[in-house]
Amino acid sequence: MQERTVDVAIIGSGSAGLNALSQTRKAGKSFVLINGGEPGTTCARVGCMPSKAMIQIAEDYHRRTHLGKFGVDGHQAMTLDVGEALEHVQDLRDTFVDRVLSTSTDELPEEQFIQDFARLVEPTLVEAGGQRIRAGAVVIATGSRPVVPSAWRPFGERILTTDELFELEDLPASMAVIGLGTIGLELGQSLCRLGVDVTGFDQQRQIAGISDPEVNQAAIELIGKEMPLHLGAAAEIHEDGDRLRVSAGGHSVLVDRVLCSIGRTPNIDGLGLEVLSDALGVPLDARGLPPFDRHSMQVGDLPVFIAGDVNGERQILHEAGDEGKIAGWNAARGERRRFRRKTPLFINFCDPNICAVGQRFDEIDPQTAAVGQIRFAPVGRALIMGKNRGVLRVYADRASGRLLGAEMIGPKGENLAHLLCWCIEQGLSVGELLRMPFYHPVIEEALQAALYDLYGKLEAKNAGLTELWPLQDTDD
Structure with missing residues (x-):
């Protein structure tokens, strides 16, 4: 098998991988970017951008229900073509993906961009596209995918994740949303406002990851006015004719589809991270990941760095970008510099x-x-x-x-x-x-x-009036 050498091998062309690539280029180092699966970032394809497009349509349409207080008959003034709305979301999604690709991988020659799944043969020896690449350093930025329990997979296309939701040409009449974190809550409310009969489930008693009890209670009351929320018990799904029955904590609902938003898992299948475990002499964690430093993104003392959604640290675009920059900086310069992370x-x-x-x-x-x-x-x-x-x-x-x-x-x-x-x-x-x-x-x-x-509850007080800066003694 052909083997060649580069300074940096980057596995994954999402937000973290592309930011690592930017740092590598700035350092003037040779590289190869390897990507398995769909090109384009998670944000552009199935995350931030298409979801916000759907949210915007849903909010604009929902606003009609409040126009009566302003003397506007919103119900008469606005109707919704669901198919056209979904097509608009998909058109915007495709635009965002095309923009990412046109400024990143589309411009790379074949020797610098390999569209294939990678495997680590050694910590810095990568196999992909029928060749082996010996790298001075490796950046792992393979992203993540939605979790679907194995017991639910036999229900087939009736179980949706964000990977499938934005491909729909029409919406079902009813849907259960299981998992009321950011994804489930945003999309559940939007689907409800677009006319779907939505019921939300979460085994936690908090929604959207809120820890403040006052904020959580307010959120449950406000969101609960739009769609029923059943919290504090794990949901179970059973087939009921050609539909699905979702039950939790004594509550049960019959639906056409289920949106599963219970979390994401790292894309590491077949990547061969065991070679990192062997090299470090420590086991991989429960998710199958090696230990790493969140300030340098380095895996142990190896010239290997892990960045973005794959590490599960902060699965947010700007954080993935920062992690990619940190990993790329260190990988390209042969440094192990630790960086201060931004305020969450x-x-x-x-x-x-x-x-x-x-x-x-x-x-x-x-x-x-x-x-x-x-x-x-x-x-x-x-x-x-x-x-x-x-x-x-x-x-x-x-x-x-x-x-x-x-x-x-x-x-x-x-x-x-x-x-x-x-x-x-x-x-x-x-x-x-x-x-x-x-x-x-x-x-x-x-x-x-x-x-x-x-x-009023603090010991620290400003000198003089709270809301004004005292004038200093100057010629003014």
Whole structure:
């Protein structure tokens, strides 16, 4: 078998792999990019982008139900062609995928891009496309795929994941969504708003990964008004004629299809990670992965790096991109540099948005941290928008006043979450935030109110007036 040598071999051409490739190119090193399965990133093909296209259609269509209070007969003014809506989602999806491919793998010659599944023969010897590649370093960025329990697979096409959902030409009349994390909640609500009779199930009592009990309760109440939610018991599926019966905790529903969104598993089948285990002298973990450093992405002391969704660390696009950059930097330069990771930021694009920033409620110390909150019901801008629902909770260190984190469900949460994330990243205190300008009327006034509530519970206070910077002695 032909064998050749490169500086860096990158396995996987998703977000992490492409960012690793960018770093390799910047370092002027030779490389090969290997990709098995569908080209294009998970985000563009079956994740962030097609789901947001569906969410947008669903929100726009759902808005008609609120127009009556403004004197608009929305039901008469708007109808929905489901087939055309799904075609629009697919067209946008294809556009996003084409953009990714046209600026990445489409431009690579055959010797630099191999469309085939890879196998590690040794830690830095890769077999793919009928050849062996000896690399100075290897980046593993093979991504992940939806989990479907083996007991459910015999139900065939009646069990959907995001891999199949965006291929549908029509929607079923009824559907159960099992797993109410980000994917299940976003798509479940959207499908409900597009006319599908949706029932949600989750064996956890929290939805969207929320840890703050106040935010979780508000989320359950708000989402539960649109579709039934059955929490705290594992779901079981049984065939009932040509339909499926989903049962959990004494609740049962008969549906046409099931959307399975209970998690994702790393794409490592046939990759041969056992050679890494043998080289390190340590076993692979329960998921079949070797130990790695989340700040350098290095696997043990080997010139091997693992980045993106495959490691299950933070399965979010910008995090996968960062991990790819870290892995690519180290692989291309022969370094083992450790990098500081960014403040955690999680956004669920359901309506209202559910967001978490920085430390979660279950991560703060109740002895040293304080909590401030505001409910959106009286917030002027939210009231005008007809979206005054939800609650915002912010956390800070009681002694220093430094902002630690937040969880929320509320309108324009995606924007509030970014503001909070940037503030935490900069190490700002609550008092410093309250000195920032807040326009009126804007949704950010909800954040201002939550910060005032939090400020009153802190030991750290600003000198002088809270909301103003004292003028220094100058010639001015």
